[in-house]
Amino acid sequence: MKSIIGLIGAVIGGLAGYFITGWLARQGLYSVLVPGALIGIGSLFGRFRNATIPIILALCAVAAVYYTEWRYFPFSKDKSLSYFISNLTSLRPLTHVMAAIGGVISFWLPFQKSREK
Numbered sequence: 090m091k092s093i094i095g096l097i098g099a100v101i102g103g104l105a106g107y108f109i110t111g112w113l114a115r116q117g118l119y120s121v122l123v124p125g126a127l128i129g130i131g132s133l134f135g136r137f138r139n140a141t142i143p144i145i146l147a148l149c150a151v152a153a154v155y156y157t158e159w160r161y162f163p164f165s166k167d168k169s170l171s172y173f174i175s176n177l178t179s180l181r182p183l184t185h186v187m188a189a190i191g192g193v194i195s196f197w198l199p200f201q202k203s204r205e206k
Contacts, residue, residue, distance in 0.1 A: 092142065095135015095199065099146055102131025103153050107160075114161045121158045121184060125150035125191015129198040136203060143200040150195035154188040 106124030113120045128150045137143060158180065159173045166172070 091136040092138075093135070095132045095137060096142070098131035098134035099128045099149070099195075100131070102127035102129070103149065105131075107153065107157055110157050111161055119162075119183075121154050121161075122187035122191050124153040124157050125188065126194045128153060128191070129195035132195070132199040133202060135199070137199055138203065140200055140203075143196045143203070146199060147192040147196035150191040151188045154184070154191045158184055 103124050106127035109127075110120050110123045113123070128146055132143075132146055155173075155177070159170060164173060164176060164179070
């Protein structure tokens, strides 16, 4: 049951991060790290018995960062998702760093909590 609560918290965190990033983008701030980090923070409401779920959460966080980047900061040449995915290497290095940090946060927070006795 606690795992389900953690997964629900992660989903809510990711959605909140997506909308917060949109709001911050309208204020002129670049914050695509937020959805990935909030997935990890939201997952703290649960408890996971092994590293499988934190690994999945980390992958979801990286995907959420890139999805958020595509939705709020698409390429001007072509705004399609397929073009965005095929040109991931053209993104700013900061975007990749934020995706990695979001993934680490979303793995490490629930993983550390699961190791606590």
